[in-house]
Amino acid sequence: MPKLDDTDRRIIRALQQNARMSNLELAAKVGLSPSPCLRRVRLLEEAGVIERYVAIVNGEKAGVGLVVLARVQFTTQSTDTTLQFLETIRRYPEVTECFLTTGECDAVLKIVTADLHEYWRFQANRLTSIETVKEVKTDVVMEVGKQSFELPI
Template structure:
């Protein structure tokens, strides 16, 4: 269920999406509130689960993780047991940054981050293809990142 947010809450969320480390005083100034009401609103947004958590977004290439690929996965069957077994297994792989069950041509799409193409090939052959529910895998290697955002499009 989506929450109904007023314009001030939306401004708070936009600012925190851009910089989750800003102080409450900086946030209050940015959204036009005094610090106490601003802090109360942020705490309420946290309690409601609208603010899920605060994280640091790392620069993958600077950490030697220069390859991102998108992997399309087809299952042997589409029953609940197969899907659950795949989901349970893939959650354990730190290389898998995102995983979506899909409709359409494939059954799942993964965003995988590794050091290089050889490391991805090892991951695919040693782990991904050994998941019992996986029938086949096709990988797309992006040539350039045009846009990457962590900010939700708040109306």
């Protein structure tokens, strides 16, 4: 893990806000000339600090506006159970985020579907059919109060 300096942090903050800006725009924004700026971005990419670039899609406008948080309890808490669950859940595009947790549940999933009926089918046919799943409790997101993909760097 490379040690980030202030310039690296400025680059990351700028790219988190707009990853489509040109290298010339980025260099001007962070106070570098273009060549050193591009070199730093490439080093951040090679080190894995910047993993990839994505488009953030409005789910409602794209027809997948229902967001559900599913709290999942496993049958056991063994490593094999956890790995089997993760291997299965990674194949489901409806699951956009998966967090292994401590407390009352073993995992929290963010699931995106078109509507409640589609979620019900997903839960019945896929989620609860995973061998390692003991119980699923669902919370339907009624309003997104804040959504950010920027890390506080």
